[in-house]
Amino acid sequence: MSSIAELTERVRAFAEERDWERFHTPKNLAMALAGEVGELLAELQWLTPEQSAAVMRDEELGPRVRAEIGDVTIYLTRLADVLGIDLVQAALDKLEDSGRRYTVESARGSASKISGDYAPGS
Amino acid sequence: MSSIAELTERVRAFAEERDWERFHTPKNLAMALAGEVGELLAELQWLTPEQSAAVMRDEELGPRVRAEIGDVTIYLTRLADVLGIDLVQAALDKLEDSGRRYTVESARGSASKISGDYAPGS
Amino acid sequence: MSSIAELTERVRAFAEERDWERFHTPKNLAMALAGEVGELLAELQWLTPEQSAAVMRDEELGPRVRAEIGDVTIYLTRLADVLGIDLVQAALDKLEDSGRRYTVESARGSASKISGDYAPGS
Amino acid sequence: MSSIAELTERVRAFAEERDWERFHTPKNLAMALAGEVGELLAELQWLTPEQSAAVMRDEELGPRVRAEIGDVTIYLTRLADVLGIDLVQAALDKLEDSGRRYTVESARGSASKISGDYAPGS
Numbered sequence: 001m002s003s004i005a006e007l008t009e010r011v012r013a014f015a016e017e018r019d020w021e022r023f024h025t026p027k028n029l030a031m032a033l034a035g036e037v038g039e040l041l042a043e044l045q046w047l048t049p050e051q052s053a054a055v056m057r058d059e060e061l062g063p064r065v066r067a068e069i070g071d072v073t074i075y076l077t078r079l080a081d082v083l084g085i086d087l088v089q090a091a092l093d094k095l096e097d098s099g100r101r102y103t104v105e106s107a108r109g110s111a112s113k114i115s116g117d118y119a120p121g122s
Numbered sequence: 123m124s125s126i127a128e129l130t131e132r133v134r135a136f137a138e139e140r141d142w143e144r145f146h147t148p149k150n151l152a153m154a155l156a157g158e159v160g161e162l163l164a165e166l167q168w169l170t171p172e173q174s175a176a177v178m179r180d181e182e183l184g185p186r187v188r189a190e191i192g193d194v195t196i197y198l199t200r201l202a203d204v205l206g207i208d209l210v211q212a213a214l215d216k217l218e219d220s221g222r223r224y225t226v227e228s229a230r231g232s233a234s235k236i237s238g239d240y241a242p243g244s
Numbered sequence: 245m246s247s248i249a250e251l252t253e254r255v256r257a258f259a260e261e262r263d264w265e266r267f268h269t270p271k272n273l274a275m276a277l278a279g280e281v282g283e284l285l286a287e288l289q290w291l292t293p294e295q296s297a298a299v300m301r302d303e304e305l306g307p308r309v310r311a312e313i314g315d316v317t318i319y320l321t322r323l324a325d326v327l328g329i330d331l332v333q334a335a336l337d338k339l340e341d342s343g344r345r346y347t348v349e350s351a352r353g354s355a356s357k358i359s360g361d362y363a364p365g366s
Numbered sequence: 367m368s369s370i371a372e373l374t375e376r377v378r379a380f381a382e383e384r385d386w387e388r389f390h391t392p393k394n395l396a397m398a399l400a401g402e403v404g405e406l407l408a409e410l411q412w413l414t415p416e417q418s419a420a421v422m423r424d425e426e427l428g429p430r431v432r433a434e435i436g437d438v439t440i441y442l443t444r445l446a447d448v449l450g451i452d453l454v455q456a457a458l459d460k461l462e463d464s465g466r467r468y469t470v471e472s473a474r475g476s477a478s479k480i481s482g483d484y485a486p487g488s
Contacts, residue, residue, distance in 0.1 A: 038404015160282015
């Protein structure tokens with residue numbers, strides 16, 4: 001698997017070659033990220049949960065979903081780069097935090113929809 | 123910089139230990155991703171572009187923005203894992219696509235706001 | 245049902261009394277709207293489609309979903325006001341557009357997931 | 367200004383004529399709403415705050431922004447209808463709530479970026 005560091009450099013070079021840095025404020029990049037996540041949701045919105053689980057086997061939808069995941073990743077990487085944040089380390093740190101808040105015992109036992117035990121970091 | 127592969131495994135283990143896989147359909151994970159991107163936007167929404175560029179130096183906002191980037195990355199990683207997509211490769215492939223559509227010459231010369239020349243992949 | 249016009253004036257007054265107009269650029273309001281939609285998604289993300297259909301009967305989730313719908317509506321109304329757009333008329337015009345593109349006959353007959361026949365305006 | 371009640375009925379009829387009700391679970395509609403908000407953000411993301419304030423005067427962007435506002439409103443209206451929520455009343459109630467939390471005196475005096483005094487309902 002190629003590295004995030006390599007992707008980060010390529011996205012940075014892509015923007016610099018085109019003289020786009022002035023557009024790449026954190027606000028703008030966050031908006032762009034939200035826009036691409038919206039496009040990803042649009043590919044899945046009318047599918048049942050089961051259809052969504054099989055989407056990558058669909059000849060038309062599979063490539064589109066992959067392209068949207070690609071766009072989301074490009075913007076997330078660029079935003080983290082502009083903010084000077086190590087993406088993966090920030091995620092690992094947050095996961096550790098969540099691990100303390102949602103221990104395995106309490107998460108397995110509780111079916112509470114209120115406490116946010118359904119997901120890391122929620 | 124730690125690797126995406128390592129993060130992917132840790133997020134997968136985190137979910138499995140808590141028996142959360144049944145909640146992790148692509149639809150649900152895409153919704154969760156959008157929710158976390160929303161939280162990230164909320165941290166930046168009232169800042170001026172200049173304030174947003176300096177946000178990581180702020181003692182209160184800096185850590186919060188980093189935590190949200192962490193959450194977004196966790197969900198993006200988990201979603202890609204469940205879909206069987208290599209995050210970084212999908213991004214590199216999309217970047218290459220965009221490179222063909224928005225060549226350096228045309229992107230630098232054109233100030234068109236309509237053609238999407240402002241950003242990779244738009 | 246109270247009117248959108250009345251809501252628009254109250255939201256405007258709310259902002260003016262607090263001297264918030266300078267924060268209410270269309271970009272900022274669009275980000276705030278996305279943030280609130282994210283909060284709405286977060287309330288529904290782990291529910292099954294059936295659970296989501298019954299959510300308003302839940303004593304805890306019902307009021308929270310209603311509050312998020314309220315927040316989304318507040319920001320959408322404020323954004324439309326700042327842009328000088330008549331919300332309802334813009335929606336009616338778009339619906340008419342969509343009606344021409346997705347006629348009843350073609351929409352009922354086709355189960356195509358590709359053509360966007362699943363929803364108005366997609 | 368046409369009423370939300372009229373729009374609600376037209377959107378409902380639009381969906382029923384095309385036999386789309388089975389796709390219109392609250393989860394799906396919330397995802398569709400997020401998708402359209404994403405499209406709206408995409409129209410504004412590279413503009414400066416000042417350019418965004420003038421966007422409706424732009425011959426190309428103005429109509430596109432108006433169309434996206436229309437789409438967002440269509441989905442919000444449909445979602446509220448399916449959930450049995452009075453959109454405008456939910457917003458008025460939330461505004462009243464926010465009015466109690468962010469009084470005029472405290473909001474005008476405080477420039478705190480931490481307390482959420484920048485916006486109603488945040």
